[in-house]
Amino acid sequence: MEIxxxxxxxxIVWELTRNARLSNKELADRVGLAPSTCLVxxxxxxESRVIRSYHAHPDWAALGLxxxxxxxxxxxxxxxxxxxxxxxxxxxxxxxxxxFFLGGADDFFIHVACxxxxxxxxxxxxxxxxxxxxxxxQTNIVFDHLSGIEHMGAGSGWAQARRRAGGAGR
Numbered sequence: 001m002e003i004x005x006x007x008x009x010x011x012i013v014w015e016l017t018r019n020a021r022l023s024n025k026e027l028a029d030r031v032g033l034a035p036s037t038c039l040v041x042x043x044x045x046x047e048s049r050v051i052r053s054y055h056a057h058p059d060w061a062a063l064g065l066x067x068x069x070x071x072x073x074x075x076x077x078x079x080x081x082x083x084x085x086x087x088x089x090x091x092x093x094x095x096x097x098x099x100f101f102l103g104g105a106d107d108f109f110i111h112v113a114c115x116x117x118x119x120x121x122x123x124x125x126x127x128x129x130x131x132x133x134x135x136x137x138q139t140n141i142v143f144d145h146l147s148g149i150e151h152m153g154a155g156s157g158w159a160q161a162r163r164r165a166g167g168a169g170r
Contacts, residue, residue: 065113
């Protein structure tokens, strides 16, 4: 089902992406709507699943998980039929933040947060590399993570410009 969004809907989505804790009144002020109209639009975006959920963005280091990494995983050729079950297995492992299923040389990028490089090494060796579906892994330490959403500035036409810059259309 294709959903058509207007500029105001897009601005609502981007504002909530930047800060999901905005009050309805503040969100309405930012997108130029009456609070009642804004609430109706947000509910419609939720019902159509354009907005699927709201998330907290923790500071992993403050939680004692100061080492982040992206682990590239390639599955064995014989394990290609297990791609979905592998992803479901991995996302439930401790320390796994995100699992990205890829096209290209690697099958998955797995974003993890660990308390130390030793814990990261043990996680990759024991939880990922020992899986019989896995052909190889390559671990990349994350020095810093900047989310474009967090640094996005508001302004006239920024939602449309961002969409055009990414090459996506309506």
